[in-house]
Amino acid sequence: MIDLINKWLFGGVQPKKKLPFSADQLTAEIKTNRKTLNLVDNWVDDDAFARSWFNYGVPDYIKKDINRAIGEDPTYTDILLYVSKKYFEKPAYLEIGVSVGKNFFQILEGNPAATLTGFDIEDINPVLSSRLILESTTDWDTPPDSIKKNPSTLKTFRFQNRKVQYMCADVWDYNSWSKLNGKKFNIVFSDALHTPEAILFEFEMLVKYNLLDEKFVIVWDDLVGKMKRSFYQIIKRYNKAFGLKEIYLFNVNGWIGEHETPHAIGIISNFSFSHEGRSH
Numbered sequence: 001m002i003d004l005i006n007k008w009l010f011g012g013v014q015p016k017k018k019l020p021f022s023a024d025q026l027t028a029e030i031k032t033n034r035k036t037l038n039l040v041d042n043w044v045d046d047d048a049f050a051r052s053w054f055n056y057g058v059p060d061y062i063k064k065d066i067n068r069a070i071g072e073d074p075t076y077t078d079i080l081l082y083v084s085k086k087y088f089e090k091p092a093y094l095e096i097g098v099s100v101g102k103n104f105f106q107i108l109e110g111n112p113a114a115t116l117t118g119f120d121i122e123d124i125n126p127v128l129s130s131r132l133i134l135e136s137t138t139d140w141d142t143p144p145d146s147i148k149k150n151p152s153t154l155k156t157f158r159f160q161n162r163k164v165q166y167m168c169a170d171v172w173d174y175n176s177w178s179k180l181n182g183k184k185f186n187i188v189f190s191d192a193l194h195t196p197e198a199i200l201f202e203f204e205m206l207v208k209y210n211l212l213d214e215k216f217v218i219v220w221d222d223l224v225g226k227m228k229r230s231f232y233q234i235i236k237r238y239n240k241a242f243g244l245k246e247i248y249l250f251n252v253n254g255w256i257g258e259h260e261t262p263h264a265i266g267i268i269s270n271f272s273f274s275h276e277g278r279s280h
């Protein structure tokens, strides 16, 4: 019913409910990602959690399962890795909401062609940064109304000759987005503040700072309730400008796999998923 209302309100957009690739086609990525997860015994660094603003977005019911094997069913990470490999020669990946780095690390390990940028209000999890080589840090003042009460930073790391950046800042801080000016991302995963206002704001920042590459795909996690409406709003506002070719809304396992109910995921892209060739 809500889908029908949204469809009526937002210009007849009818997202597809099934991706054009099956669990079988994701087998290689599922295998790679489970292997990557086995490299880390414990995602929780107690000191970092004690310093955090809100426990890296890991509530207790997730924390108790965060280190458990996630099962063999596809997750959003398997889909992201598959898309990054199938459609992009040089994936330039932005994750908004990195948390302890579970999804981020799987993309980092799983696609050697990818450069990655993470954006989170929490400091980079030491479990993740211990695998990277820090090259430089810039910082700036965090707006006083932010829940983050120390300076914001953009850290540049190396990982096996690849550049990895991590911006520790508040999504609501305009200034933080301006630090990404000049970059072009072709895969964006939005998984930070799960509010309808925040995902609209993020999208406006991606547009304002011209951060989307010519060919791009965007994935949102947890599109439930009013979040779904923001998803439709984004499509309605930007469909023409970006010439969207694919729109999906479906459920798939998330960061703790089979230990919680599947997440509602939204995807848009300005290229067709039936197109075989890779390009940046």
Ligand SMILES: C[S@@+](CC[C@H](N)C(=O)[O-])C[C@H]1O[C@@H](n2cnc3c(N)ncnc32)[C@H](O)[C@@H]1O
Pocket: 056, 057, 058, 095, 096, 097, 098, 099, 100, 101, 102, 103, 104, 119, 120, 121, 122, 169, 170, 171, 172, 191, 192, 193, 255
């Ligand atoms: C659900 S977790 C991300 C999970 C991660 N993408 C994964 O799949 O492994 C959400 C993250 O968003 C971050 N976050 C929440 N509010 C934020 C804000 N205002 N600015 C930046 N990051 C924020 C939290 O710190 C948390 O780490």
